[in-house]
Amino acid sequence: MLIPRIIPCLDVRDGRVVKGIQFQNLRDAGDPVALAAEYERQGADELVMLDVSATPEGRRTALHTVAAVRHELSIPLTVGGGVRSDADAAALLEAGADKVAINTAAVADPSLIATLAGRFGSQCVVLAIDAARAAPEGPEPAWRVVVRSGSQRTDLDAALWARQAVGFGAGEILLTSFDRDGSGDGYDLDLIRAISSSVNVPVIASGGVSTLDHLAPALSAGADALLAATIFHDGRYKVGDVKRHLAAAGISVRRTSTGVQP
């Protein structure tokens, strides 16, 4: 039985963490290496780093950041943001990413998924889907894929895209609710149900979590892992709080020597 993963997400630009993060025990709250180590210490099961650098210098800095984080981190590291080619992916993997997340470039050219899966293996290829709820055409709710960091809506059906992407070789789906992201209203459970029942690969749910009570329902809806940013970054909860809450609800959590014991 796979154990549900709790995955903090770091947004990094030009080598610095973008969103303000408040940990009293960190000297430099903008240092991605220090934050990554802190999250591992708290019991994080994996880390996602999204690089939002817009310039070529920023992209080169991102590789140094990945290497520095890798040096410290003994849990899996997924890196995404601006991956457009297999050369981009190769550079990130070489620097120390274990998985690469692709989004806009895969929508523009789905063969990129097959190229990456063929070269690095499906287990390295995470398809990030940003999905916005659409007016349903039938009895079931529907979602459309949003690209370019949420700035461009497409007509692509999210569940159909997920199935196609897995067919091309995507090994995991990072599913973000465009509507819930930043709302604090909880994960979009209908969306999680729709996507996780459409594909056979693991689904990481993202977007909307603001309290511990939002977590277990997302797992019940079919998510294999839960991504969260704000609830950890603003110091509201530690990863250990999440694990204890899940364990109390009868959900298995990873045994660690430093984190929570079930």
Add this chain to the structure above:
Amino acid sequence: MTADRPKVHIVRTGTANLASVVAALSRQGADPVLTSDAATIDAADVLVLPGVGSFAAAMDALRRADVAEVLTARINAGRPTLAICLGLQVLFEASEESPGVKGLGVVPGEITRFTGAVRVPQLGWNAVACEPSCRVLSDGDAYYANSYRAGHAPAGFAAAWSDHGGPFIAAIERGPVVACQFHPELSGSWGAALIRRWLAAAGPERGLSSLSTTKAGARC
């Protein structure tokens, strides 16, 4: 400082991402050295055989680099070797992933794809339970990234088990030869402790005894 750090050679073939393995060994005080040279692999005191990608591509790379025979010889001789993920799979005779391609065959049996109503690939953490005869392996939670696995315990090895749509081989060990389907280098402090115990089992005469620590968690 580097001169004092015991060398651990890592077999580099193909496009496998080795940064995590290198980092994990460095954190344990070892000096990781990447190589695809058969003589170096043959002479290495302590060797890691990593691997991601497909069974066929990995075997093709090993044969093309002419290292298949030296790997087979050192494992049969019980010399310190840690195989990881696909590195474990190529020790077997064959894999359902690549029909007709021969593995190294130093471990009897065949690798097969996960079956049943489970997510494939298996990406994430899963519980590992050891047979009582394990010395390096211990019970705990391990990180996996695989679609294929060994379903049966090979004779002559102590085995550890996990379950994903049915029991499968998490790892096997025989002396200082340890092969893990999971990724110890990505398995947090539990994985780090396993790597420390393997380095210790690799032998004090190789200058690695200072790296050893007591076994954390359940002794199995």
